[in-house]
Amino acid sequence: MRIAQRLGLAVGAGLVIAALWAGASVTATAQDAQPDLTKVPVGEALPPKDVSFSFQGMFGTYNKAALQRGFQVYKEVCSACHSMNLVAFHDLGNPGGPDFTAAQVKAIAASYQVPAGPNSKGQTTDANGQPLMRSAIPADHFPPPFPNEEAARTANNGALPPDMSLLAKALDGGPARIYSIVTGFHLKPPPGFKVVEGKYFNPWFPGWNISMPPPLTDGSVTYTDGTKATLDQEAHDVATFLMWCAEPKLDQRKRVGFEVMIFLVVLSGLLYLSYRRIWKDMH
Numbered sequence: 619m620r621i622a623q624r625l626g627l628a629v630g631a632g633l634v635i636a637a638l639w640a641g642a643s644v645t646a647t648a649q650d651a652q653p654d655l656t657k658v659p660v661g662e663a664l665p666p667k668d669v670s671f672s673f674q675g676m677f678g679t680y681n682k683a684a685l686q687r688g689f690q691v692y693k694e695v696c697s698a699c700h701s702m703n704l705v706a707f708h709d710l711g712n713p714g715g716p717d718f719t720a721a722q723v724k725a726i727a728a729s730y731q732v733p734a735g736p737n738s739k740g741q742t743t744d745a746n747g748q749p750l751m752r753s754a755i756p757a758d759h760f761p762p763p764f765p766n767e768e769a770a771r772t773a774n775n776g777a778l779p780p781d782m783s784l785l786a787k788a789l790d791g792g793p794a795r796i797y798s799i800v801t802g803f804h805l806k807p808p809p810g811f812k813v814v815e816g817k818y819f820n821p822w823f824p825g826w827n828i829s830m831p832p833p834l835t836d837g838s839v840t841y842t843d844g845t846k847a848t849l850d851q852e853a854h855d856v857a858t859f860l861m862w863c864a865e866p867k868l869d870q871r872k873r874v875g876f877e878v879m880i881f882l883v884v885l886s887g888l889l890y891l892s893y894r895r896i897w898k899d900m901h
C-alpha cells in the first residue's frame with residue numbers, strides 16, 4: 619500500500635475516534651426549567667429537566683464519589699419509605715459501583731436489622747409476637763421499611779412508594795426523571811388546577827398530584843466527603859446511585875463495546891492489507 623493511502627487510513631480512523639470522544643464528553647449543565655404551565659396539557663408530566671450525568675455517552679462511567687454520596691442520601695432519606703429489594707449489601711463493594719471497602723460494606727450491613735431465622739427452639743418471634751431480628755451481613759439484601767404493602771400504604775396516605783431497585787430504568791426519562799421529580803416541588807399550580815388534599819403539586823409526575831412529600835431540601839444530609847449538600851447535589855447524587863442500582867454493569871458493557879469496536883477497526887485494516895498483498899501481482 620502506498621504511504622499516502624496508509625496515512626489516509628490512519629488519519630480517517632483517528633478522526634472517527636476523536637469525533638466519538640468529543641460526542642461523549644459534551645456536557646450540559648442542569649437548568650431549572652420554569653415552564654409556563656398554562657401552555658401545556660393539564661396533568662401531562664413535563665419532559666425531564668435537562669440534566670447531565672457522568673455515566674451518559676459512549677465513554678461515560680459512574681462517578682464513585684457521586685455513588686457513595688447517593689447511597690448516603692438513599693440510606694438517610696429515601697429508605698424511610700422506599701424499599702430496594704434486589705440490592706444486596708455486598709453489591710456496594712463492587713468495582714465500577716460505589717466501591718466501598720470490605721470493612722465499610724460490613725459496617726453498612728451491620729447498621730441494618732433483618733429478620734433472624736428460627737432460633738434453637740424453632741421460634742421466629744419473641745414473647746410479644748415480634749419477629750426475632752439480627753444484624754445484617756454483606757450477603758443480605760436491603761430490608762424493606764414496611765413489613766408489607768398495606769403497612770406501606772397506610773403510612774403514605776394510601777399511596778405505595780415504589781421499590782427503588784429498578785426505578786431508574788422503569789421511569790420514562792430514567793434518572794433525569796428521578797432528579798426532576800425530587801427537585802420539582804417549587805412550581806405554583808396554574809390557575810384552576812386543583813391540588814388534591816394530602817397530595818403535593820409536582821408537574822414532573824403524571825397527573826401533577828404526588829403523594830410523596832418533598833423528600834429533599836438543602837442540607838437534608840451532611841455529606842461525609844465534605845461536599846456541599848444542596849438540593850441539586852443531593853438529587854443528582856441519588857439519581858446516580860439509583861441508576862447504578864438498576865444498571866450495575868453499565869461501565870463494563872460500554873468497555874466491552876469499545877474493545878469490540880477497536881478490534882473491528884484493527885481487523886478491517888489487516889484485511890485490507892492482506893487483500894492488497896494477495897492481489898499485488900494481479901494488476
Ligand code: HEC
Nearest residue numbers: 695696698699774777778779796799800828829830833856
Ligand atoms: C415519606 C415517604 C417517602 C420518602 C422519604 C421518599 N418517598 Fe418517594 N415516594 C413516596 C410515595 C408514597 C410515592 C408514590 C407517589 C404517588 O403514587 O403519588 C413516591 C414516589 C416517588 C417517585 C415517583 C415514582 C413514579 O412511579 O413515578 C420518585 C422518583 C421518588 N419517590 C423518589 C424518591 C427519592 C429519590 C427519595 C429520597 C430522596 C424519596 N422518594 C423519598 C414516598 C416517599
